[in-house]
Amino acid sequence: GAGVSQSPSNKVTEKGKDVELRCDPISGHTALYWYRQSLGQGLEFLIYFQGNSAPDKSGLPSDRFSAERTGGSVSTLTIQRTQQEDSAVYLCASSLESGRKPQHFGDGTRLSIL
Amino acid sequence: DQQVKQNSPSLSVQEGRISILNCDYTNSMFDYFLWYKKYPAEGPTFLISISSIKDKNEDGRFTVFLNKSAKHLSLHIVPSQPGDSAVYFCAARGATNKLIFGTGTLLAVQP
Numbered sequence: 001g002a003g004v005s006q007s008p009s010n011k012v013t014e015k016g017k018d019v020e021l022r023c024d025p026i027s028g029h030t031a032l033y034w035y036r037q038s039l040g041q042g043l044e045f046l047i048y049f050q051g052n053s054a055p056d057k058s059g060l061p062s063d064r065f066s067a068e069r070t071g072g073s074v075s076t077l078t079i080q081r082t083q084q085e086d087s088a089v090y091l092c093a094s095s096l097e098s099g100r101k102p103q104h105f106g107d108g109t110r111l112s113i114l
Numbered sequence: 115d116q117q118v119k120q121n122s123p124s125l126s127v128q129e130g131r132i133s134i135l136n137c138d139y140t141n142s143m144f145d146y147f148l149w150y151k152k153y154p155a156e157g158p159t160f161l162i163s164i165s166s167i168k169d170k171n172e173d174g175r176f177t178v179f180l181n182k183s184a185k186h187l188s189l190h191i192v193p194s195q196p197g198d199s200a201v202y203f204c205a206a207r208g209a210t211n212k213l214i215f216g217t218g219t220l221l222a223v224q225p
Contacts, residue, residue, distance in 0.1 A: 004157070031211065033211075033212065033213070035213075035215075041217075042203070042215045042216065042217040042218065043158070043203065043205075043213075043215040044215075045212040045213065045214070048210055048211055048212055055210050056209075056210035056211075056212060058210075059212070091157055091158070093157075093213075095211075098211045099211065100145070100146040100163075100165055100207065102148055102160040102163055103148075103160070103213060104160055105150075105157035105158045105159070105160075106157050107155070107156050107157045108157050
């Protein structure tokens with residue numbers, strides 16, 4: 001499809017394990033964003049990529065969270081030593097460029113930490 | 115501090131009538147605003163946006179109004195349809211292009 005693709009759609013893991021979430025942005029979109037939505041909360045910004053660099057990592061909750069983007073396309077969000085409070089829907093968005101352009105979202109990865 | 119606020123958690127409207135969803139913001143530096151619609155288990159879908167240099171933008175049944183002096187924007191849906199039932203989020207573009215979202219309004223359009 002032509003939209004933002006995220007995998008897996010669902011992930012259940014035990015506390016303390018590492019998880020890796022993947023995002024394939026819309027082809028040609030140079031800007032990529034990660035957000036998360038915890039139960040009963042709004043969407044919370046995590047990190048922004050322009051190309052392969054991340055000008056804004058201010059939303060990453062702790063040093064257990066990291067993200068990278070390679071080839072100006074696919075991005076992975078890694079959470080190390082997961083905790084129960086990491087349970088949330090992790091959403092990826094991309095836009096044609098930075099600036100006043102709409103961000104288009106994938107359907108998210110629902111992460112559940114047991 | 116919540117920079118983007120949607121004070122109505124829910125709204126119920128009859129089919130064919132107008133739906134008006136409201137959003138307030140606190141940061142006068144925001145320069146671009148967006149509305150998204152979200153169904154359960156799906157990602158937010160972009161609906162309409164407005165730049166801070168405009169006060170109105172229209173796209174089919176959807177119109178967004180921006181009142182910068184009041185730091186208020188609204189989304190009008192006319193006529194409302196049952197398929198419009200969803201959670202609606204307003205968002206503002208902050209520094210480094212991140213979007214700051216309101217907490218959402220659940221719209222129910224009654225047939």
